[in-house]
Amino acid sequence: MTRLSVETLAADAVEPITSAGHAHLGLAVLAGIAVIVVLITKFKLHAFLALTVGSLALGAFAGAPLDKTIASFTTGLGSTVSGVGVLIALGAVLGKLLADSGGADRIVDTILARANGRAMPWAMVLIASVIGLPLFFEVGVVLLIPVVLMVARRGNFSLMRIGIPALAGLSVMHGLIPPHPGPLAAIDAVDADLGLTLALGLIVAIPTVIVAGPLFSRYAARWVDVPAPERMVPVVDEDQDPDKRPGFGPTLATMLLPVVLMLAKALVDIVVDDPENSVQRVFDVVGSPMIALLAAVLVGLFTLGRAAGFTKERLSSTVEKSLAPIAGILLIVGAGGGFKQTLIDSGVGQMILEISENWSIPALLLAWLIAVVIRLATGSATVATISAAGLVAPLAAGMSPAETALLVLAIGAGSVFFSHVNDAGFWLVKEYFGLSVGQTIKTWSVMETLISVVGGATVLLLSLFV
Template identity: 45%
Template sequence: MPIVSVCIGVALLLLLMIVFKLNAFISLILVSLVVGILEGMTPLEAMTSVQGGLGGTLGSLTMIIIFGAILGKLMTDSGGAQRIATTLIHAFGKKRVQLAAVLTASVVGIALFFETGVVVLIPLVFTIATAAGVPVLYIGMPVIAALITMHGFVPPHPGPTAIASVFDADIGRTLVYGVIIAIPAIIIGGPLFTKFFKKESLEVEIPKGLFNPKEFTEDEMPGFATSLITALMPVILIASHVIVVIAAPDSAVMPFFDFIGNANVALLLSVIFAFFTFGLNRGKKMKEVMQSVTDAVSGIAMILLIIAAGGAFKQVLIDSHIDQYIADIMASSTLSPLLLTWLIAAILRVAVGSATVAGMTAAGIAAPLVGITGISPELMVLAAGAGSITFSHVNDAGFWIYKEYFNLSIGKTIKTWSVMVTILSLVGLAGVLILNMIIS
């Protein structure tokens, strides 16, 4: 029975990752093979399906993920991220430093992976909190909320981008919807959530020796306008295509915007632009710029492999016709496919810890619901993304990153980080359901 095969596969995935601590990539490949064989495939047929899924997923996502990583690394190495942060803080003043920090994290978070964003911004969080005379977590929690929300909801981050490929969703619309949903999620899960804590409970002792950030001088950093435009260029190019599609779909300029609005092209153009704005124009030699490129690519190898393995699992579900079985079951179901997708991703997130694995697995299981129900594939992406960032605990690397950088106990990490990401997830789900009522 197909549904039993899926349940066995998911249970095996949890067993391999949680009990045996097996790498997520290897676990997903093994589970994909097992599910395929359980559904009547020969071992060779199952492996062929896995290979097809790996190749298909990497073929559509490799450029997006690599170019996104390169752009973030160039912004970090040039001081562009620091320029954006310090300028916004000066503009808003000490009384509104929390808002300035959130805006900084939201902008920087578009181009940076969550872990990279933490490394880049945490030193600034400490500096801001000390200068403004406010508790560290008063600034830190909203910054982390913005980073993890952008990471879960907004392309070209690898999670939502990979999930979009599974649902065959439009990247541009996903980006626009993602930003719309991210704004209230960040506000509620960040600044508003901190108001529930007493001032003293937000105080932490800044850890010594945990990081050694490079402090850029005024002359070393690029200008604010340059930094902001470069960081936002992928969003600007992709969003411009969406705007033209809505405003003038039959315009003579449509082919041009089809080209620059393609996520691969938008990120490629942004990276080339960043070579100059964050590199050559700052007096760096091409060798130094290319070193940033090398470092960026080497840092995302495992992320790429996990995403590819998630695509392999999805392909096995398709080739063994489990997807059609699930679609037939859901055809007569009254449960919202958006809610179901969120629920699957949330359960996997709590069990496995990896947001990428949770989102991709949920997407593979729920993908056939798009064709059956006619639901927006872009909203399905965001439902899976929202579920994938829910309650994070000790099996998630993000939990430990947050705990160690803020020097917290496990109990306090759960009260702040774990509850915060759950709020973000629930607000995201609510936003998805509301948007569905508006656009359907």
């Protein structure tokens, strides 16, 4: 059954840009990653240039034609920027509106007034988990970053003590809980029950997010004790009249508007389940990440900007100033996507699937391991989820509904293992938090590994009782 799955995937796969064998390709991947790490850490080359050079080096080591390597890199860069770039830009505009109007300050004051030092990491993980339930990871990051940075600065917290719980909440939702694209794809591939997967996913998510979030943040804050980066902290206008700051309710409602729209889309998709239905088609549009964030920005112009007494000229200036700081982030995240695409087009994912074909281990552990290896090789949680689900799908034929749901969760847990330099999310976190590559590995990468291991172990433990 496993062989059938591999052959099916091979038939559907795009022709690799290189004919290198498994050993040759594996060495090329290691060499490409090594080039990136050395250029950044030893030669202090900008990450955008290092990722570009590393992608070309990977293609050269793998024996791929230069023109095809360039095409793969530019395709990956373009698709990443087109998928994430607009979201980052809209999130930056919303964050600047929150800061300049005093709305972010209002939220921070309210949080600090109601949560003491010990409770703050738990409050952040709860907020991030709720917000992250219907959101793509990148959308959640750009929505929460202004609040995380301001809470850390105003409350005099270590950035990691506040940031890690928020990232953990978002990442756990992204990897384990539908309606995120990875879990939905796995549910479809193995024909699992969505409701049961969601219920078991929440059970797995609770201990996972606790360990990887508030508990791990204690150690992360000791390993990497850094303040919120000056260039990314929303600067509150000193001339802003505190009495003119927007209220907590309107500010929170503006921030949650994209969450509500995307959650509504997910619920309508589940309840209606008819792509031709006019109601579902409307919600598919208004609940898409770009439209949901755009709606929040447009609403924020009134609930935040005009509520603070901003003129039309001031609103225009705020939007313009919000975009300049994210130019470098967009290029780095895009280059990370280009490197990932070069890996995929080189045939790395297919290589991993073929190597793992004859592994003789339990289905849940096999699913987790395959997702882990593909994640390490390609840097994409979604690619890892889809590939692993396709490989182990035939094994679900004799499983109970609960076991099939756990199979999906095992794949999801494996798909977030150890994010590193080939993952666009790695660079997103690095740049937003102002970390070095080493600091990002000590915090973000370790946190992702904890999510994967604790999530996978919890799935295996649940399998003893279902």
